[in-house]
């Protein structure tokens with residue numbers, strides 16, 4: 001796999017910073033909205049980036065670790081929610097519609113047969129193995145899932161997307177995500193494992209133990225990014241990593257969602273460190289370790305709305321902010337154009 005990624009365009013970045021400095025506002029007064037526009041300039045290689053054209057892909061898969069009792073909901077909900085996505089009734093359907101984003105749903109590893117649904121069928125296997133006891137996936141399965149994600153990114157980009165958003169659906173997936181985050185950041189389960197769908201105190205403790213078992217199973221072993229996903233990951237998590245990586249290869253950034261997306265981003269960075277330059281954080285999730293995982297990625301969330309859903313929902317909720325940041329950068333008058341006096345040099 002080619003792990004060399006392009007760099008954002010520093011000449012376009014400087015030109016965008018220079019433009020921000022002459023728009024009719026006190027220097028720096030639009031804060032992070034200025035940063036966002038300038039980062040898009042660097043990503044797109046143009047002083048004034050094209051208007052936002054976002055695409056969301058939700059990757060769904062099941063998790064063998066659910067047999068340990070780590071989720072508040074049964075595994076069957078994964079397939080049932082995919083049906084709900086296909087029917088347009090989930091949060092991410094409403095958010096995609098409301099923000100004008102393209103939405104695709106991909107079965108990369110749901111345990112039940114979904115072949116009748118109008119979604120993308122790319123099942124690598126019918127759910128992962130129980131990572132508390134054995135490797136969740138083989139390297140070949142991880143590579144196949146990475147490619148499922150990459151193919152989704154290629155479709156989105158061919159369709160005109162200039163920003164990618166990945167969502168997850170997979171009952172139990174906060175457990176592999178926590179295991180990945182612990183392994184890739186060296187934080188311990190007690191600060192990373194959270195309540196996911198809302199587990200009680202006893203289940204939270206059990207979840208910490210399950211993540212501890214998985215980490216102990218691989219402790220002291222050298223693992224590259226793909227091995228790490230195989231040992232501790234899941235199929236939708238690997239697909240999300242592949243989606244982000246292909247975006248970066250094609251110079252298209254990704255807006256990272258919550259806890260699961262962050263685990264995938266850390267795995268993607270372990271595969272190709274240059275990925276970090278193509279990521280923008282959206283929100284800070286309620287899930288316990290999300291803030292630390294974002295810090296490990298050197299990402300600063302734009303908002304904290306108390307969300308703990310996944311599906312790409314937190315990222316989708318931030319799309320209007322990004323759209324406005326680009327519109328301000330493109331549409332505001334300069335001091336010279338408006339005849340407004342700039343501050344003395």
Ligand SMILES: Cc1cc2ncn([C@H]3O[C@H](COP(=O)(O)O)[C@@H](O)[C@H]3O)c2cc1C
Pocket residue numbers: 070071072073077081168169170171172173174175195196197198199309310311
């Ligand atoms: C109805 C429903 C819709 C969801 N949409 C996303 N998730 C989120 O919650 C799950 C992760 O939490 P845990 O690890 O505790 O199972 C994943 O399916 C994730 O996508 C949902 C969960 C449920 C129940």
Ligand SMILES: O=C(O)c1cccnc1
Pocket residue numbers: 174195196197257258259260261285286287290307308309310311
């Ligand atoms: O932050 C997330 O993505 C999240 C948190 C809880 C449950 N599902 C997803």
